[in-house]
Amino acid sequence: MVKKRVHELAKELNIESKEIIKKLSQMGIEVKSHMSTIEDKDVGEILRQYRKAGQADEKKVSERTSKVSETRGAPNAAAPTARESKGDLRRDKEKNALDAKKTDKNRGTQSGSRHRTDYNRGPGLVDRVPSRPPDRRFQEKPPEKQARPWGAPKVEQQTKPKMVESPPERPKFDKPQQDRPLQEKRQLERPLAEQPAMPKPTQGRTGQTRPQGEHARPDRPFHERGQGQTKPQPQGRTPGTAPQQGPTPRYPRQGGPGRPQDQRSAGGFRPGGGPAVTGARVGERGAAPMGPSDRRVFDRGPGTAAKPRTDQQAIRPMARPDDKGRPALLQTKTPDKQKPVSKPGAQKTAKGRYEKRSAIAEHAEGKLRHRTGPRKKGPAKSHEIKPLQPVEKKPVILGESTTVQELSLKMHKGPAELIKKLLSMGVMVTINQEIDTDTALILAEEYGYEVEIKLPVDLEAQLMQEPEEDSALLQTRPCVVTVMGHVDHGKTSLLDAIRETNVTATEAGGITQHIGAYQVEHNGKKITFVDTPGHEAFTAMRARGAQVTDIAILVVAADDGVMPQTIEAINHSKDAKVPIIVAINKIDKPGANPDRVKQELTEHGLVAEEWGGDTICVNVSAIKREGLTDLLEMILLVAEVSELKANQNRPARGTVIEAELDKARGPVANVLVQNGSLNIGDTIIAGAALGRVRAMMDDKGRRIKKAGPSTPVEVIGFSDVPLAGDIFMAVEDEKLARTIVARRQTKKREEELKTTTRVSLEDLFKHIQEGQIKELGIIVKADVQGSVEALRQALERLNTGEVKVNIIHGGVGAISETDIMFASASNAIIIGFNVRPDVNARKAAESEKVDVRLYRVIYDAIEDVKAAMSGLLDPEYKEVMLGRAEIRKIFRASKIGTIAGCYVLEGKLERDAGVRVVRDGIVVHEGKLDSLKRFKDDVKEVVQGYECGLALEKFNEIKEGDIIEAFSIEAIKRELS
Numbered sequence: 001m002v003k004k005r006v007h008e009l010a011k012e013l014n015i016e017s018k019e020i021i022k023k024l025s026q027m028g029i030e031v032k033s034h035m036s037t038i039e040d041k042d043v044g045e046i047l048r049q050y051r052k053a054g055q056a057d058e059k060k061v062s063e064r065t066s067k068v069s070e071t072r073g074a075p076n077a078a079a080p081t082a083r084e085s086k087g088d089l090r091r092d093k094e095k096n097a098l099d100a101k102k103t104d105k106n107r108g109t110q111s112g113s114r115h116r117t118d119y120n121r122g123p124g125l126v127d128r129v130p131s132r133p134p135d136r137r138f139q140e141k142p143p144e145k146q147a148r149p150w151g152a153p154k155v156e157q158q159t160k161p162k163m164v165e166s167p168p169e170r171p172k173f174d175k176p177q178q179d180r181p182l183q184e185k186r187q188l189e190r191p192l193a194e195q196p197a198m199p200k201p202t203q204g205r206t207g208q209t210r211p212q213g214e215h216a217r218p219d220r221p222f223h224e225r226g227q228g229q230t231k232p233q234p235q236g237r238t239p240g241t242a243p244q245q246g247p248t249p250r251y252p253r254q255g256g257p258g259r260p261q262d263q264r265s266a267g268g269f270r271p272g273g274g275p276a277v278t279g280a281r282v283g284e285r286g287a288a289p290m291g292p293s294d295r296r297v298f299d300r301g302p303g304t305a306a307k308p309r310t311d312q313q314a315i316r317p318m319a320r321p322d323d324k325g326r327p328a329l330l331q332t333k334t335p336d337k338q339k340p341v342s343k344p345g346a347q348k349t350a351k352g353r354y355e356k357r358s359a360i361a362e363h364a365e366g367k368l369r370h371r372t373g374p375r376k377k378g379p380a381k382s383h384e385i386k387p388l389q390p391v392e393k394k395p396v397i398l399g400e401s402t403t404v405q406e407l408s409l410k411m412h413k414g415p416a417e418l419i420k421k422l423l424s425m426g427v428m429v430t431i432n433q434e435i436d437t438d439t440a441l442i443l444a445e446e447y448g449y450e451v452e453i454k455l456p457v458d459l460e461a462q463l464m465q466e467p468e469e470d471s472a473l474l475q476t477r478p479c480v481v482t483v484m485g486h487v488d489h490g491k492t493s494l495l496d497a498i499r500e501t502n503v504t505a506t507e508a509g510g511i512t513q514h515i516g517a518y519q520v521e522h523n524g525k526k527i528t529f530v531d532t533p534g535h536e537a538f539t540a541m542r543a544r545g546a547q548v549t550d551i552a553i554l555v556v557a558a559d560d561g562v563m564p565q566t567i568e569a570i571n572h573s574k575d576a577k578v579p580i581i582v583a584i585n586k587i588d589k590p591g592a593n594p595d596r597v598k599q600e601l602t603e604h605g606l607v608a609e610e611w612g613g614d615t616i617c618v619n620v621s622a623i624k625r626e627g628l629t630d631l632l633e634m635i636l637l638v639a640e641v642s643e644l645k646a647n648q649n650r651p652a653r654g655t656v657i658e659a660e661l662d663k664a665r666g667p668v669a670n671v672l673v674q675n676g677s678l679n680i681g682d683t684i685i686a687g688a689a690l691g692r693v694r695a696m697m698d699d700k701g702r703r704i705k706k707a708g709p710s711t712p713v714e715v716i717g718f719s720d721v722p723l724a725g726d727i728f729m730a731v732e733d734e735k736l737a738r739t740i741v742a743r744r745q746t747k748k749r750e751e752e753l754k755t756t757t758r759v760s761l762e763d764l765f766k767h768i769q770e771g772q773i774k775e776l777g778i779i780v781k782a783d784v785q786g787s788v789e790a791l792r793q794a795l796e797r798l799n800t801g802e803v804k805v806n807i808i809h810g811g812v813g814a815i816s817e818t819d820i821m822f823a824s825a826s827n828a829i830i831i832g833f834n835v836r837p838d839v840n841a842r843k844a845a846e847s848e849k850v851d852v853r854l855y856r857v858i859y860d861a862i863e864d865v866k867a868a869m870s871g872l873l874d875p876e877y878k879e880v881m882l883g884r885a886e887i888r889k890i891f892r893a894s895k896i897g898t899i900a901g902c903y904v905l906e907g908k909l910e911r912d913a914g915v916r917v918v919r920d921g922i923v924v925h926e927g928k929l930d931s932l933k934r935f936k937d938d939v940k941e942v943v944q945g946y947e948c949g950l951a952l953e954k955f956n957e958i959k960e961g962d963i964i965e966a967f968s969i970e971a972i973k974r975e976l977s
């Protein structure tokens with residue numbers, strides 16, 4: 001017969017092998033391990049001892065279960081007493097073990113064996129396993145770990161009332177159902193974090209042999225000690241217990257972590273599983289194998305009187321906003337005294353959490369709701385999910401101008417999208433190109449943006465702003481007189497006569513070519529005269545905002561009468577609201593007729609005083625110096641009536657009359673100080689020129705240190721040459737002046753780029769239509785003088801009523817850089833016949849944007865000009881220069897012909913390009929390439945810096961030094977004019 005091993009016997013007895021070993025040791029039998037064999041007699045002895053103990057257990061269990069049945073008023077169908085079969089020892093033992101575990105579990109112990117159950121039962125059983133102490137691991141666990149699982153029957157509590165230390169409090173567990181709401185309410189009033197997941201053991205500890213005070217720590221609250229276990233659970237909880245970490249299980253688990261599997265199975269409840277021992281009892285109440293929801297029903301049933309509060313703890317309802325209408329039991333409101341550890345605002349936080357969940361849920365469903373009531377303050381506020389608000393487009397703030405990129409950032413649109421949009425609007429821009437405010441405004445409005453235009457602070461206006469004058473500081477100033485009139489009516493002669501100087505003699509050709517300003521004194525009063533070459537300068541000055549003159553002297557030759565420029569001068573003076581004094585000059589001449597002049601003036605709104613009008617007319621003779629005094633007196637009279645005053649104790653301000661660049665002195669400006677005083681050392685600004693007054697000369701060339709109002713002076717010290725008509729001023733803030741000058745220079749360059757319109761045959765008709773061009777200047781260059789003359793005559797015959805052809809220059813030879821510069825200065829085009837521009841001329845033509853037309857047939861040149869003047873020029877094809885090569889060596893081959901060894905000077909030569917042979921600027925041949933080689937290989941192209949060999953189609957008369965020009969003809973799109 002095979003001997004039993006230790007573990008086999010232990011398994012048979014459902015105990016641990018260790019206990020068998022210990023038992024054998026007590027019997028004086030030493031075994032090494034659980035695999036050791038045991039003699040049959042020893043096995044019999046052990047079995048005998050355990051059977052004896054098992055019978056005692058059965059008896060006790062039977063007694064307990066009977067009492068439970070009596071207490072619950074239900075038949076004890078599953079009582080162990082029903083089992084009479086002594087042969088089924090193992091099942092009996094298991095049953096006893098299960099009952100024992102239930103008891104232990106309620107005590108808070110984790111005894112998994114019958115042995116331990118026996119150990120707790122009394123001294124009589126301890127002797128059997130004296131060496132095994134109680135398992136402290138489970139007793140020392142936190143209360144949550146020792147809690148009785150939900151659903152565990154309270155049979156032991158009922159069957160062992162003698163173990164309860166405070167019997168009078170027991171009825172609390174046996175309260176009828178109507179008392180439970182209060183209990184549940186207390187349970188719910190407790191913050192979730194305070195509530196342990198499991199009920200604390202109450203009965204279990206009382207059933208232990210260990211003295212009550214053993215586990216009770218003096219520093220712990222009373223209810224955590226042994227005495228506290230007799231109290232109802234809600235009150236027996238520890239205020240201030242550490243908040244439970246992690247989510248609270250809705251239902252207590254039957255077998256928590258660390259619990260032996262056997263105990264779990266013996267817990268009396270198997271969710272979804274077959275009924276265990278206590279499951280049978282559940283079934284007695286009409287409950288089938290239950291799920292979690294069933295458990296709650298079960299625990300709240302009438303038959304669960306002994307059940308304390310586990311269900312409320314497990315299925316504690318969450319705080320809900322609709323608690324108001326719910327029974328008090330389910331409401332979450334808690335009196336302050338019932339929540340000793342609840343933090344201020346905890347209730348709101350819980351609510352806020354709920355609201356957050358609700359908001360998330362609503363958001364997920366796309367049902368964003370709008371809060372109608374006032375928003376509650378508190379911690380929950382930060383957790384709320386606000387409903388999405390429609391994105392509001394902020395107004396686009398525009399400045400003076402903006403780039404496409406800046407606008408795209410402001411409008412949150414892609415630059416490409418804006419460029420595309422602008423293109424559809426007919427505006428072709430790049431990403432970094434500036435667009436004006438109007439365009440930006442339209443574009444922003446296209447995308448539904450509001451636009452705010454905030455122009456930067458206008459420093460210019462700030463500078464130009466005239467300070468308010470204190471009338472007490474104003475003093476009478478000399479009047480400024482401008483002399484105007486038709487050509488050769490004697491303006492300069494009259495001034496000469498007045499100044500008693502002879503300026504005319506110094507003028508080249510006797511024609512006034514610059515603006516002069518002079519000051520004379522008559523009867524102790526100064527008069528400043530400004531001589532102008534004509535009305536255009538006058539107009540230009542006014543266009544720049546300069547109201548230079550106080551009185552206009554209109555010179556009309558008595559023998560000539562009112563002429564076109566006289567009329568223009570009248571109109572300008574009227575437009576400037578300047579009083580006019582008519583000087584009828586040359587009265588000494590035999591044909592002089594002042595009355596006819598007065599008559600003619602009346603036709604233009606100037607009626608002489610003697611004829612009942614208000615126009616002063618003075619008969620003068622500049623040559624004979626007659627009537628000059630009368631004229632001066634009339635000037636002073638008008639000035640007096642005008643009450644011309646100025647403050648000479650303020651920074652100077654005036655107008656640039658003329659300016660030039662002197663080789664020795666640098667920029668020199670003739671300025672008229674109109675207000676304030678200009679001093680040496682003053683920082684001055686005029687247009688885009690900045691400077692500091694280094695020296696000043698009066699109209700007689702004398703150095704002065706100060707120039708008061710209405711004083712013409714020559715100023716040295718400008719950094720650049722200002723323009724005639726620019727307003728100049730002395731500024732105290734040099735930094736501001738520099739900033740403004742920099743801006744003006746930038747603006748000036750931009751305007752120059754915008755307004756520079758070079759005439760070309762392509763847009764000639766457009767300019768003619770716009771009235772910008774009334775004369776077409778042409779420079780003719782040809783290979784021979786005969787061609788020049790032929791072209792000149794042919795072109796000059798093309799004059800029409802709208803435009804006149806003016807051959808400003810004609811010559812023989814290649815087109816030079818000088819020709820280009822001349823054409824640029826005259827805004828003319830260049831027509832080349834059988835000639836080519838040299839390298840410098842080509843570069844100059846590109847930079848100066850001079851239109852250079854090259855022809856080999858005179859007729860073509862004439863037809864082009866004719867078509868351009870009539871708007872019929874067909875610019876469908878345009879020659880594009882590809883490159884130039886110089887012939888450096890000539891090779892002659894009998895089969896091929898003449899081969900040119902070339903060096904590509906610029907660009908490239910292409911095999912299929914058109915070529916032109918240019919010798920000394922003269923085109924000697926135009927045709928195509930026959931071959932293009934690099935060494936022995938045919939190539940498609942040869943670029944700059946490389947040598948090549950080429951042969952021309954049907955042309956062998958090439959020479960070393962000839963230039964081969966390669967070109968292509970490109971079709972260009974005709975634009976509608």
Ligand SMILES: Nc1nc2c(ncn2[C@@H]2O[C@H](COP(=O)(O)OP(=O)(O)OP(=O)(O)O)[C@@H](O)[C@H]2O)c(=O)[nH]1
Binds near residue numbers: 585
């Ligand atoms: N007989 C006579 N000749 C005069 C008189 N005044 C000017 N002249 C002559 O007229 C011609 C033109 O005189 P200017 O003083 O140059 O005339 P202007 O109006 O200044 O001419 P621009 O400067 O070209 O506009 C000169 O030959 C003068 O000698 C005059 O009172 N009598």
